[in-house]
Amino acid sequence: MILKIIKYPNKILISPSQRVKVLDEKIKKLILDMTETMSVNKGCGLAAPQVGINLRLAVVDLAGQLITLINPEIVKTSKETEVMEEGCLSLPEVEAKVKRLTWVEVKYLNAEGKEINFKAEGILARIIQHEVDHLNGKLILDRINFFTRYKLIKKLTKTI
Numbered sequence: 682m683i684l685k686i687i688k689y690p691n692k693i694l695i696s697p698s699q700r701v702k703v704l705d706e707k708i709k710k711l712i713l714d715m716t717e718t719m720s721v722n723k724g725c726g727l728a729a730p731q732v733g734i735n736l737r738l739a740v741v742d743l744a745g746q747l748i749t750l751i752n753p754e755i756v757k758t759s760k761e762t763e764v765m766e767e768g769c770l771s772l773p774e775v776e777a778k779v780k781r782l783t784w785v786e787v788k789y790l791n792a793e794g795k796e797i798n799f800k801a802e803g804i805l806a807r808i809i810q811h812e813v814d815h816l817n818g819k820l821i822l823d824r825i826n827f828f829t830r831y832k833l834i835k836k837l838t839k840t841i
Contacts (some may be wrong), residue, residue: 684718684732686770689820689837693730694771698737708738712749712792715740724770726808728815731771737810739772740764743805749792753813756798757786767811767821774816775833779824781807 687693690748701708711734719727719740728739741748761783768776784802793795802810814820824828 682714682717683721684714686718686722687731687733689754689772689822691733691771693735694815694820695818696730696735698728698730698735698816700737701790704792706752708751708791710739711736712740713807716742716749717749719770722770726812727770728812728839730815730818736819737816739816741805741808741828743808743811748785750809750812751790751792751794753787753789753809753816755785755810755813756788757800758782761785765807767807769811770823771815772822772833772837775821775837776794777821777833779811779821781810784807787813 701812709827715727715729715732718732719742725743726739726741729736737752739753741749741750763783764778764780766776767779783806784800785806786796786798786800788796822833
């Protein structure tokens with residue numbers, strides 16, 4: 682089922698998400714629905730708050746490699762950073778240059794409930810950081826300079 686994407690300035694987008702306590706059929710259905718919603722909207726990542734659900738759950742699709750992140754935690758990071766353009770399904774028509782770590786080690790449960798710990802690099806590291814930001818109540822707007830943020834918020838609120 683295609684879910685509705687929550688748009689800025691909805692408050693759920695800036696609220697920290699709660700941990701998933703039980704990996705039941707309801708959560709498995711949500712994972713499928715989020716994956717389908719991400720695909721239809723041509724996204725490479727989608728966090729549960731972006732579909733109105735305050736849970737630490739995200740899905741990622743990098744060139745057909747589907748990853749489900751349940752209760753993800755970034756446990757190690759690079760010191761190096763790089764700046765690249767990012768967009769967000771919850772911020773339509775907005776792109777911003779965002780500084781991110783070049784690699785992260787992330788620990789999470791997959792869709793089968795198995796604990797995974799791996800090092801993500803490059804674009805995958807960027808996507809994971811973006812989705813974990815959503816789960817922590819942060820948007821790309823929080824990662825850019827004040828002047829750019831002001832201009833983008835003005836643009837976003839004109840379309841509401």
